[in-house]
Amino acid sequence: MILESLQLLFFKNYDEANLRLSPRINCFIGDNGSGKTNLLDAIHYLSLTKSAFTSVDAQSIKQGEEFFVVKGRFQPADEAAEAAGPEAIQVSLRAGQKKVVARNKQPYDRIADHIGRYPAVLISPYDTDLIRQGSEERRKYFDSLISQLDHAYLELLISYNHVLRQRNSLLKLAAERQGGYDRDYLLVLDEQLVPLGLQLVAARQQFLLDFEPLFQRHYQLLADSREEVLLTYKSQLPETDFAKLLRVQERKDLALQRTTAGPHKDDFVFLMDGLPVKSYGSQGQQKSYVIALKLAQFEILAARKQQKPLLLLDDIFDRLDEKRIVRLLQLVADHTFGQIFLTDTHLDRTDLALSSITEQINRFRVEAGTVRAV
Ligand SMILES: Nc1ncnc2c1ncn2[C@@H]1O[C@H](COP(=O)(O)OP(=O)(O)OP(=O)(O)O)[C@@H](O)[C@H]1O
Ligand SMILES: [Mg+2]
Structure with missing residues (x-):
């Protein structure tokens, strides 16, 4: 094209x-x-x-x-x-x-x-923000990348975020009314949120299985150095029952007026020799790390989109x-x-x-x- x-x-x-x-x-x-x-x-x-x-x-x-x-x-x-x-x-x-x-x-x-x-793939001076900033930056990056690869993922993400927004509005309303809220509605929303959340987590894990080897190869070619790099996905969900977790967190969610557990809190972890790239990697290594990410992004898009x-x-x-x-x-x-x-x-x-x-x-x-x- x-x-x-x-x-x-x-x-x-x-x-x-x-x-x-x-x-x-x-x-x-x-x-x-x-x-x-x-x-x-x-x-x-x-x-x-x-x-x-x-x-x-x-x-x-x-x-x-x-x-x-x-x-x-x-x-x-x-x-x-x-x-x-x-x-x-x-x-x-x-x-x-x-x-x-x-x-x-x-x-x-x-x-x-x-x-x-x-x-499209952009390689820019701001890429190292992916390493330096919080988990939201990384989620946005990978969500956008997986969405470009797979339209069903984008639909899933939109649905999840829609239910999440409804849930958070309800939590806010509950606080405004000092607890007088429709708890049945909360449970209905949770029934919708749970399967969507589990699918999101599964899709991100599946994506990383394909993506990580490409990333590894690009890093080695670019840096030709001996450090081991690793890219993993950290979610609370694979080990925990999401539905149960929502119940456990319910009081905290009501107090904070937002949903504190779920794939919208997950993170992608960037490691070098087993340590966070953010604190361990030199500036040059950090640059190589993000360029390798972008080149792997290019490769996986080119392959899947033909x-x-x-x-x-x-x-x-x-x-x-x-x-x-x-x-x-x-x-x-x-x-x-x-x-x-x-x-x-x-x-x-x-x-x-x-x-x-x-x-x-x-x-x-x-x-x-x-x-x-x-
Ligand atoms: N909405 C806007 N209206 C008017 N000017 C804008 C607007 N948004 C950005 N600019 C201006 O566009 C200018 C050029 O921005 P740009 O980032 O493209 O520069 P650049 O050529 O890439 O510079 P550099 O070499 O420093 O990266 C900036 O001075 C910025 O203030
Ligand atoms: Mg510029």
């Missing part, structure tokens, strides 16, 4: 932009703050219907404007779809209204139905040492990747790094919210 063109209107620091893209390598070059990462984020919107950096869509509307539009033309990967011609994907938001995602001008009834159609995800490489030459860049460029040269979008502040450095690559490279100069081909 190829993103052939990208159009922006009032997106972040852009008034307007219109780019014709290379099917292989696209470089966005410009000073700090010029709008390079914003271009990658626009592509992220087309793939995942949301920003990679903010959960508040309204922040993507250019300041002082009323709406934004991001439009992309995709050439689908599979032959049947290819025969039907390119697809136009459009994401738009008017301040105060609901976001609209449309395919060939037809708005989706449910935006989630778009997810997984055009997979199309290569868009690869978005933000600030890659700035942050990586030579060894890792060489390794990444090997993967570029041997066509492990399909279409690539990268950002850098220096054209010479990018050209030097890519000098051994003979394929079509489109270069774009980004300056204060404008972008032009060079």
